[in-house]
Amino acid sequence: MADISISEKLVAFSLSPARDIPDTAMEIVSLSLFDWAAVGLAGIDEPVSRKLRQYAKDAGGKSEASLFGDHQKTSLRMAALVNGTTSHALDYDDTHFAYIGHPSTVIFPTLLALSERGDIPMSTFLEAAAIGFETACRIGIWLGRGHYQIGYHQTGTAGAIGATLAAARLIGLNTSETRHALGLISSRASGLKSQFGTMGKPMNAGLAAANAVETVMLAKNGVTSNPNALTGQNGFAETHHGEQDTNTALTDLGSIYILENVSHKYHACCHGLHAALETLRTVALKHSLHAAQIKHVNIRTHPRWMTVCNIVKPSTALETKFSYGHTAALLLAGYDTGKLETYTDALAQDKNIQAIRDRVKVTADAAIDEMASAVSITLTDGTIYQGTYDLAQPASREDIGSRLSLKATALLGADKAADLWQNTRPENGSIINLGRLMRGQ
Amino acid sequence: MADISISEKLVAFSLSPARDIPDTAMEIVSLSLFDWAAVGLAGIDEPVSRKLRQYAKDAGGKSEASLFGDHQKTSLRMAALVNGTTSHALDYDDTHFAYIGHPSTVIFPTLLALSERGDIPMSTFLEAAAIGFETACRIGIWLGRGHYQIGYHQTGTAGAIGATLAAARLIGLNTSETRHALGLISSRASGLKSQFGTMGKPMNAGLAAANAVETVMLAKNGVTSNPNALTGQNGFAETHHGEQDTNTALTDLGSIYILENVSHKYHACCHGLHAALETLRTVALKHSLHAAQIKHVNIRTHPRWMTVCNIVKPSTALETKFSYGHTAALLLAGYDTGKLETYTDALAQDKNIQAIRDRVKVTADAAIDEMASAVSITLTDGTIYQGTYDLAQPASREDIGSRLSLKATALLGADKAADLWQNTRPENGSIINLGRLMRGQ
Numbered sequence: 001m002a003d004i005s006i007s008e009k010l011v012a013f014s015l016s017p018a019r020d021i022p023d024t025a026m027e028i029v030s031l032s033l034f035d036w037a038a039v040g041l042a043g044i045d046e047p048v049s050r051k052l053r054q055y056a057k058d059a060g061g062k063s064e065a066s067l068f069g070d071h072q073k074t075s076l077r078m079a080a081l082v083n084g085t086t087s088h089a090l091d092y093d094d095t096h097f098a099y100i101g102h103p104s105t106v107i108f109p110t111l112l113a114l115s116e117r118g119d120i121p122m123s124t125f126l127e128a129a130a131i132g133f134e135t136a137c138r139i140g141i142w143l144g145r146g147h148y149q150i151g152y153h154q155t156g157t158a159g160a161i162g163a164t165l166a167a168a169r170l171i172g173l174n175t176s177e178t179r180h181a182l183g184l185i186s187s188r189a190s191g192l193k194s195q196f197g198t199m200g201k202p203m204n205a206g207l208a209a210a211n212a213v214e215t216v217m218l219a220k221n222g223v224t225s226n227p228n229a230l231t232g233q234n235g236f237a238e239t240h241h242g243e244q245d246t247n248t249a250l251t252d253l254g255s256i257y258i259l260e261n262v263s264h265k266y267h268a269c270c271h272g273l274h275a276a277l278e279t280l281r282t283v284a285l286k287h288s289l290h291a292a293q294i295k296h297v298n299i300r301t302h303p304r305w306m307t308v309c310n311i312v313k314p315s316t317a318l319e320t321k322f323s324y325g326h327t328a329a330l331l332l333a334g335y336d337t338g339k340l341e342t343y344t345d346a347l348a349q350d351k352n353i354q355a356i357r358d359r360v361k362v363t364a365d366a367a368i369d370e371m372a373s374a375v376s377i378t379l380t381d382g383t384i385y386q387g388t389y390d391l392a393q394p395a396s397r398e399d400i401g402s403r404l405s406l407k408a409t410a411l412l413g414a415d416k417a418a419d420l421w422q423n424t425r426p427e428n429g430s431i432i433n434l435g436r437l438m439r440g441q
Numbered sequence: 442m443a444d445i446s447i448s449e450k451l452v453a454f455s456l457s458p459a460r461d462i463p464d465t466a467m468e469i470v471s472l473s474l475f476d477w478a479a480v481g482l483a484g485i486d487e488p489v490s491r492k493l494r495q496y497a498k499d500a501g502g503k504s505e506a507s508l509f510g511d512h513q514k515t516s517l518r519m520a521a522l523v524n525g526t527t528s529h530a531l532d533y534d535d536t537h538f539a540y541i542g543h544p545s546t547v548i549f550p551t552l553l554a555l556s557e558r559g560d561i562p563m564s565t566f567l568e569a570a571a572i573g574f575e576t577a578c579r580i581g582i583w584l585g586r587g588h589y590q591i592g593y594h595q596t597g598t599a600g601a602i603g604a605t606l607a608a609a610r611l612i613g614l615n616t617s618e619t620r621h622a623l624g625l626i627s628s629r630a631s632g633l634k635s636q637f638g639t640m641g642k643p644m645n646a647g648l649a650a651a652n653a654v655e656t657v658m659l660a661k662n663g664v665t666s667n668p669n670a671l672t673g674q675n676g677f678a679e680t681h682h683g684e685q686d687t688n689t690a691l692t693d694l695g696s697i698y699i700l701e702n703v704s705h706k707y708h709a710c711c712h713g714l715h716a717a718l719e720t721l722r723t724v725a726l727k728h729s730l731h732a733a734q735i736k737h738v739n740i741r742t743h744p745r746w747m748t749v750c751n752i753v754k755p756s757t758a759l760e761t762k763f764s765y766g767h768t769a770a771l772l773l774a775g776y777d778t779g780k781l782e783t784y785t786d787a788l789a790q791d792k793n794i795q796a797i798r799d800r801v802k803v804t805a806d807a808a809i810d811e812m813a814s815a816v817s818i819t820l821t822d823g824t825i826y827q828g829t830y831d832l833a834q835p836a837s838r839e840d841i842g843s844r845l846s847l848k849a850t851a852l853l854g855a856d857k858a859a860d861l862w863q864n865t866r867p868e869n870g871s872i873i874n875l876g877r878l879m880r881g882q
Contacts, residue, residue, distance in 0.1 A: 226635045
């Protein structure tokens with residue numbers, strides 16, 4: 001028997017007017033918004049993004065919501081579809097590992113589509129986004145590993161449900177309307193992992209946002225549904241292999257914001273490389289190391305990554321994004337691994353980079369966590385420096401902010417990065433300005 | 442291990458230019474189009490239909506496709522969404538029991554949305570519709586009872602996939618584009634049975650049509666996906682409890698058109714009730730029975746209907762359409778169960794009807810075919826009358842045509858019914874005129 005109370009509890013949490021979201025959570029959501037906008041703007045020339053903008057143009061619709069990379073606005077659902085897809089096209093957006101999904105690329109396109117008409121204050125927007133992040137993560141946990149393992153793309157499923165709750169709060173649906181919106185989204189939240197590696201993957205994010213926008217607008221128009229369709233008989237969890245551990249999913253709901261564990265990407269390559277790159281960066285910075293001093297590097301990593309991103313001699317730009325040796329060499333030679341342009345065919349063939357790369361050894365170590373890495377650097381003078389890094393360890397808001405600023409600058413240049421930063425802050429950001437920046441104006 | 446060849450086979454079947462669909466199949470599809478248009482026009486004042494039209498108006502979009510009940514045209518996907526929902530709002534459209542779904546309400550809205558811009562000939566339209574009916578039915582069989590039993594609304598899932606194949610043929614996608622469209626629809630085909638009895642049910646049909654339209658337009662724009670996402674690892678069948686009996690599903694594909702077994706409704710309530718109503722009607726007529734004579738009624742039905750249409754004490758007009766007891770009581774009390782006006786909140790609360798209803802007992806009997814029913818009526822004097830009826834018994838095309846004409850006349854009046862008949866015929870029907878009639882012009 002499914003527990004139906006999770007719907008009641010999430011709706012109550014989502015709509016509570018007295019909700020006191022801690023500043024630390026609001027700050028993380030603001031940083032994610034900044035990062036999301038930067039990644040979205042960086043993705044506008046991806047083929048899937050161009051094709052989606054063309055589709056939007058062909059369909060027409062009222063000019064009410066901004067699109068990444070298009071001077072013209074479009075209709076609400078279409079904006080959510082295009083922006084969700086565009087901001088996930090590079091797979092450079094944020095991730096939440098407990099949720100097993102990407103929160104920003106669904107929550108923000110949903111809320112932005114619904115915010116520009118009304119010129120919603122940034123603080124209101126971020127508050128709704130925090131609700132979306134938090135509920136998407138908790139629904140992700142509630143659906144569980146089984147849901148993900150069988151083949152569902154949690155970004156599309158749990159993401160659409162969280163986005164619906166966030167949107168319901170933003171546009172002011174009451175409890176009954178929100179329950180109906182939750183019923184409607186339960187009948188359409190979707191997305192398969194089998195799309196990974198194709199344009200279908202970012203489209204799952206866009207579709208989740210589009211579905212969330214459409215279901216709240218329908219609920220606002222008075223469309224009703226089965227308010228227990230998430231959990232009841234023949235409902236979403238039952239049909240979609242949901243594990244439904246409600247107690248675990250709702251532990252400390254409202255007092256602890258698990259959204260704060262969201263993880264941002266600082267390197268434009270496979271996520272399996274990030275812990276090693278962070279370790280190398282920390283050690284190299286601390287000791288002011290230069291590639292010429294280094295005799296050899298030993299990277300220890302969890303065994304699962306050995307078949308994912310350990311291409312020893314990459315020969316193409318794409319292959320370099322899946323190579324410990326190559327990315328380590330890039331970093332030690334002073335290249336910015338956060339830049340898209342750092343991954344080129346030419347650098348794959350570069351003799352200096354190859355020489356450093358061939359001094360990097362990668363070892364599988366089952367004792368190391370999946371999100372962690374241990375690095376040992378031996379210098380030509382015999383000195384050995386060691387370090388470890390775990391992506392799961394919390395970082396200060398200031399550190400995250402400065403790293404994301406460097407990333408945005410690498411992607412868009414300093415001026416646009418500063419503009420985006422300014423307009424995504426909780427205290428003085430502006431949705432209207434953010435929309436203008438998305439449109440490239 | 443999933444069999445991926447069903448995708449190849451269905452795509453080849455759907456796109457074959459030499460396809461020679463038998464006249465008997467084309468005639469049935471034409472009759473279904475006539476019936477679908479009549480039911481759609483009869484549904485324009487349903488609350489869900491009005492709300493959807495308002496939603497379409499609010500979103501705007503190019504004026505390219507007709508809506509039931511609106512002088513203004515709208516954009517392609519929106520027309521599919523609104524017309525799919527409107528034509529299923531009364532639950533008076535056709536059904537295919539092997540498919541376990543409603544073909545017309547998904548296939549026709551999809552194809553109409555894509556036909557008016559190009560003024561597609563009726564014969565081309567009906568040919569594509571026949572492909573949609575046939576593939577939806579076969580995918581329904583392939584997904585199987587398990588898929589339906591766990592809680593999926595096959596009209597929304599298999600329906601969206603069949604509609605995508607039909608639409609791919611209609612707009613001239615090539616094999617590769619059609620495979621990508623099939624991949625895209627696999628990542629979003631959805632719909633839950635838990636919506637039954639709410640506005641969410643007709644919305645599942647509208648969403649299926651909208652999804653089919655959007656995925657073929659995206660594939661036409663060059664959006665790609667995993668072409669094996671229907672059947673491969675982490676694919677639709679694996680995630681959605683699909684039974685995947687490919688041999689049974691594809692038996693005699695192209696030589697036998699199982700679409701010819703489509704069943705039309707002559708009672709304005711859930712199709713699961715019809716065999717019982719036909720039996721009751723026959724027995725009651727034969728013995729000139731009146732409600733006052735009846736001590737109790739026992740209806741035996743296939744177990745699967747027990748969770749579909751056995752609401753024991755319906756309290757709203759909508760709920761009465763899913764109640765053996767209530768509809769049996771209506772029929773025995775002399776109401777015409779073919780009329781929309783027979784299903785009202787007032788009659789749900791009527792003490793006389795409730796008194797008869799409470800004398801009706803419904804029993805699950807696995808020995809009874811799904812489309813059949815057995816009824817036993819015990820009179821106050823102890824006399825027992827029994828009867829059976831099987832909807833699977835074939836009827837002639839002429840009989841179906843005349844029953845459907847009577848139904849359309851009852852719903853719309855003789856003039857509109859004749860106009861619709863004229864414009865849905867394979868030999869001289871017109872999509873442009875059909876669109877005009879849908880818009881009420």
